[in-house]
Amino acid sequence: MIRLESLTKSYGKVVALDGVDLAVRAGEMVTLVGPSGSGKSTILRLIAGLDRPDRGRVVVDGQDVAQVPPHRRAVAMVFQDYALYPHLTVRGNLLFGLRVRRVRRAEAEERACAAADRLGIAELLDRYPDETSGGQRQRIALARALLREPTVYLLDEPLASLDAPLRFATRADLLTLHRELGTTTIHVTHDQAEAMTLGERVVVLNRGRVRQIGPPQQVYDEPEDTFVAGFLGSPPMNLVPGGGVLGGGTDLTLGVRPEDLRLDPDGPVTATVEAVEALGSEAVLLTRCDDGTRLTVRTGPRPGVWPGDQVRLRADLGRIHRFDADTGRRR
Ligand SMILES: Nc1ncnc2c1ncn2[C@@H]1O[C@H](COP(=O)(O)OP(=O)(O)OP(=O)(O)O)[C@@H](O)[C@H]1O
Numbered sequence: 001m002i003r004l005e006s007l008t009k010s011y012g013k014v015v016a017l018d019g020v021d022l023a024v025r026a027g028e029m030v031t032l033v034g035p036s037g038s039g040k041s042t043i044l045r046l047i048a049g050l051d052r053p054d055r056g057r058v059v060v061d062g063q064d065v066a067q068v069p070p071h072r073r074a075v076a077m078v079f080q081d082y083a084l085y086p087h088l089t090v091r092g093n094l095l096f097g098l099r100v101r102r103v104r105r106a107e108a109e110e111r112a113c114a115a116a117d118r119l120g121i122a123e124l125l126d127r128y129p130d131e132t133s134g135g136q137r138q139r140i141a142l143a144r145a146l147l148r149e150p151t152v153y154l155l156d157e158p159l160a161s162l163d164a165p166l167r168f169a170t171r172a173d174l175l176t177l178h179r180e181l182g183t184t185t186i187h188v189t190h191d192q193a194e195a196m197t198l199g200e201r202v203v204v205l206n207r208g209r210v211r212q213i214g215p216p217q218q219v220y221d222e223p224e225d226t227f228v229a230g231f232l233g234s235p236p237m238n239l240v241p242g243g244g245v246l247g248g249g250t251d252l253t254l255g256v257r258p259e260d261l262r263l264d265p266d267g268p269v270t271a272t273v274e275a276v277e278a279l280g281s282e283a284v285l286l287t288r289c290d291d292g293t294r295l296t297v298r299t300g301p302r303p304g305v306w307p308g309d310q311v312r313l314r315a316d317l318g319r320i321h322r323f324d325a326d327t328g329r330r331r
Helices: 040-048 090-100 105-118 134-147 164-181 192-197 216-221 226-231
Strands: 002-011 014-024 029-033 055-060 075-078 152-156 184-188 201-206 209-214 238-241 252-256 261-263 269-278 283-289 294-299 310-315 321-324
Touching (some): 014 040, 029 040, 090 134, 134 152, 192 216, 261 294, 269 294, 283 310
Parallel strands (some): 029 201, 075 152
Antiparallel strands (some): 002 014, 261 310, 269 283, 269 310
């Protein structure tokens, strides 16, 4: 449905994308993640036609869209900065696209109200964008995108400025919407929970290159290299070059996720607790082993240990990841 072929784009000396290949199926929801500057927004901009690739192609439904101007591409993009029309009310913003498409007034009103209801912004319809909060503006932009009924949604951190409860609720809304509408969706996020839940596949990018693509749980369970291992998951996977306290050979880097380490009075690894982060539903211990290796351990909410305590740790041996020490590739 959407195919990116060897997509390459530089801005001056900065290589934003370096040969990205990606195929997104019709109706699929895909998440782009990666550090700041890894090229996520650039991918969306090239699909939307807001920028041109230096090399490579964007193919939509079998057609190379290089010659198709942005307004003729059936994509609706929601940006981090919303891009609402400031001189129109919320209602006006929602109706704008429908008017352009000559939808009858009564029907347009009905659809705009339904979209506003759905995203919980019905009471804001008569306000201007600058009379609403950042989170509300984000919902208005989503409602407007919803009304375009595009073949593809491109969402650039659509939930970024929502507070935690609203973010949780809107995440669920987005999933329901996607189930109902089945519109192909590519979205960018910095949020680990969204990366894990809000897409059938996750694409991990670094420095303009795809590092791994797969169902989120699979990428989480079997990261192909140390970069992906360290990027997906919060707190990140513990990586021990040479194996060290986790055992193993010097030609390996061993990895273990914080939840796969546990406090065990008979555990083989001795460590000192340096900090305890009580997060309510769980706690994260930052520990330092006798050889200086730092290990992060995820425990239940009240681990009963304090900074300065000596503890013993045990890793779930079945869940130790092995990477080549030189290349970082999974072995
Ligand atoms: N218009 C531009 N002019 C110059 N450099 C740009 C431009 N747009 C993007 N870049 C550069 O291209 C690289 C990729 O940018 P992009 O916005 O795609 O990253 P991103 O992964 O979306 O980052 P973030 O998570 O911070 O939004 C960055 O190094 C960025 O500075």
